[in-house]
Amino acid sequence: MTVLLRGVLICVSILLTCYVLRKIRHSKMKIEDSIFWVMFALLLVAFSLFPRLADFVSRMVGTYSTANFIFAFMIFILLVKVFFQSIKISQLERRMTELIQAFALDREEKQEEEELKRESHQE
Template sequence: MTPTLRVVLIVVSILTTFMIMRKIRQSKLQIEDSIFWLGFSSILIVFSIFPGLPDLLAELAGTYTTANFIYLAVIFLLIVKMFHMSIKQSQLETKVKDLAQKIALDENERGKEAQTSVKKVVSQKNE
């Protein structure tokens, strides 16, 4: 890895970390979701500070080249993130469905109460 590429990776990772922290402060990103991105930035910083580490990990993983190892690792991390997001989406869809059903039942109950009160008023006027 060239020194220029190492410096660029460090600068971009640090800028990404600051951007994530700013989004958390602005309440535009939840802390649980930001942990993944902060970890990803940290890994890039570690790889750029210690360029031999990806080579060692690639050798331990049994990949032919370091680039193949990095692609494999990034794809794996993104698949795990997608799975986590799918779980959260399913939970949110279930909550939305439950809330919609509760709102519909509440409106139906209020409609029945309104009809009952109208009938009482009408019957009182007729008496």
């Protein structure tokens, strides 16, 4: 792994960690989501501080270069994260639809009750 790549990984890791911590401080990010990103940054730091670890895993996997392994591995991790985010979004959309439907039914029932009250007062 080149010194330039190691430097870029360390810089990106530090910037990512600072950004995540800032978002946590301003309550714009949930703790469980921030744990993923901090662990992601720590993984980048581990690969950049211990390049032999990345070289070893790269050889075990069979990639042509360590840089290719690191990029492919990070893309894989991010794809897994996107998959779980898609699941979470689908669940939230389903819940939102159920809430909207329940709200509409409640509203309709209240309107019917008000109409019945008006009709009974008019008689």
